[in-house]
């Protein structure tokens with residue numbers, strides 16, 4: 001099959017390029033909305049500051065020739081018509097909300113890159129084969145209502161009634177916040193996309209890890225996004241006087257838990273060359289006194305992998321470690337599953353297109369997996385997805401020190417633009433039949 005796509009990026013024989021200066025200006029403007037300190041950002045979902053940010057981006061979307069709306073989930077969506085307006089849309093986007101003490105590039109990069117793609121198309125008179133929609137998803141970050149990716153879950157029909165009743169720290173429900181934002185939470189179903197309406201989803205995001213920085217590469221191609229398994233573990237022993245109970249008669253829950261945590265880390269670390277990661281990030285000791293032998297310890301386990309069967313094997317090993325060490329220390333152990341999301345693969349065919357376009361740009365993009373979670377994981381329920389990662393300095397993210405250079409962001413955006421044109425052509429059945437050679 002041969003697709004005449006390269007002609008679309010030529011104008012008078014010159015390859016169309018995104019506007020790096022404009023992209024930087026947009027970043028500099030948008031970074032003022034919710035700015036904390038010199039470089040930080042606090043832009044809560046469904047807040048007045050996010051609404052103001054939406055107004056600015058709406059103006060840019062309209063300049064790009066898009067029709068713009070905020071749906072009932074609080075997503076900002078700009079739509080650029082394609083040659084075949086009935087074809088499934090190509091959706092591009094990320095999120096404009098931020099962590100409470102976050103950086104300027106997480107999420108914002110993907111939305112501004114999408115806007116730049118639309119602006120570049122329009123100013124060069126290029127009509128994409130299928131409609132392109134640029135989206136800023138509502139509440140990717142999850143901290144305000146303690147459950148995130150609300151906007152992406154919404155448009156693929158995975159929202160739940162309890163989503164609306166969740167409250168923030170001030171007791172405001174998501175329902176109230178949506179109404180304040182101008183949305184109608186009683187009409188959420190009207191904002192769900194019918195099956196097949198979204199043809200593909202592309203998300204550009206900063207890596208939020210150190211791999212590209214270490215390899216000195218500006219841009220990477222994501223092959224898959226890890227699925228997190230969250231377990232909570234309760235270890236029970238027996239409290240006693242720290243001065244009187246002999247060592248060999250103790251049931252010290254913390255000694256057992258400490259060994260478990262060490263071995264859980266070792267078992268994953270022993271296997272080199274795999275992307276599996278495990279973290280014990282929370283530990284509660286009871287009664288938490290310097291002169292009482294710890295009676296109970298609660299800790300969490302966050303296990304992530306892009307390969308579900310390998311993650312399942314590690315889970316079994318971890319459960320065995322906890323059981324065995326508990327027995328050796330005369331302790332009891334209870335393990336509860338708190339969250340279990342399956343890993344997601346990025347579509348091979350889109351990865352191929354990204355790779356081809358990156359080679360034309362002489363970018364030498366490494367292929368990599370994403371440990372962090374993104375809206376793209378949710379979108380994979382509805383359509384093929386792909387992600388482009390942009391290097392971030394020292395891998396720092398969710399921190400005001402988060403930094404990506406405008407040169408790197410421009411390269412990623414250029415790659416997104418070239419890829420979007422290729423994907424858009426593949427999504428139009430009329431183009432497929434016109435140019436198919438077999």
Ligand SMILES: [Zn+2]
Nearest residue numbers: 106107140205
């Ligand atoms: Zn993000």
